[in-house]
Amino acid sequence: MTARHGIIGWPLGHTLSPALHNWGFASLGLDADYQAWPTRPDELAGFIDRVREQSIRGVSVTIPHKRTVMPLLDRLTRRAQAVGAVNTLFWCDGLLWGENTDVTGLAAPLRALEKLPDTALVLGAGGAARAAVAALAELGMPEILVANRTPEKAHELARDLSARAVPWETRMDQGAGLVCNTTPLGMSGELLDATPWDALRFTPGMIVYDIVYNPLRTRLLREAEAAGCVTVSGLEMFLHQGLAQFRLWTGREPDEAGARALLLNRLARPNR
Incomplete structure (x- = not known):
């Protein structure tokens, strides 16, 4: 069964995250996908319930949910606790964890x-x-x-x-x-x-x-x-936080140079 991943935020707007992660999955031959899930603040708790019910493998979290999602999770990494914000949800031993790969x-x-x-x-x-x-x-x-x-x-x-x-x-x-x-x-x-x-x-x-x-x-x-x-450039932060998420979700290492080239190409041709 295809492993589901995605990003939540509101308003979500244009994001390069699906392009980055779907490229990573394809390049490594993984049966997985990554989608954009616009999620209003009043929908956040319900979304986390669906993550649990549907066994969604991983979630990227962006504005305005980085802090409000924290009490809805089972565990937080030490880094996420110290920062006081979460940008990544992942599963470990049946528990839903929050991490901060922005760091x-x-x-x-x-x-x-x-x-x-x-x-x-x-x-x-x-x-x-x-x-x-x-x-x-x-x-x-x-x-x-x-x-x-x-x-x-x-x-x-x-x-x-x-x-x-x-x-x-x-x-x-x-x-x-x-x-x-x-x-x-x-x-x-x-x-x-x-x-x-x-x-x-x-x-x-x-x-x-x-x-x-x-x-x-x-x-x-x-x-x-x-x-x-x-x-x-902020592209480097975006690239490396995304690669860290990918490693958490898959245990695999996508090609950094290939990922950077993909993002540069997408930024140069935003309508693709």
Whole structure:
């Protein structure tokens, strides 16, 4: 019987997750599929019931369910508990678990860099920001700062994950050697030309990481690159969080280079 997987969120919009996972299943000859399941907040509990009743093998979880799904599960991994958000559901010994592979995805491209600075600044305070702070902590970052337009959310995140909240208005004055944008600023659509950083405030050698992957090169990354910064695209986070999910669900390892090429092709030709 075909092993069923999918992604839930609301509104779900366009997502590359089905393309990534279905390619992985096909490339390894697995009898499995992955679908998009738009799920309103008031439908979440019922959906989890169906996961249990229909033995759905794995689920990706996105906004706005990353935190509200947690009490509906049997177990949480230590990482998911620490982050306070879940992006992956999987089965283990008959129990439905929640994991956060966003942390894996965020950390992967940073591990590949020769040297990291002593201070990192995370922009935003949602589920992705929590994953970013957790990833930076796993990498041994000495000082992690958080800035958000709503200061209460930044303080809550900082308190939960042992970071330090700073005012949004002074974010560019903190001397951070690494800046990670987890806000939607720069995303395709109405926010395409938006950026959370002044182009004149970049310094050469600074690491600028934008988790937005559509477009592939956001205004933030283009301006950072022009100023001599090291830039990291959100495609890398998306790729590695997805590969981590795939490993959890199947115990198999899809080809990373092939998966990256697939995603780049899909982003270049969005209507395919």
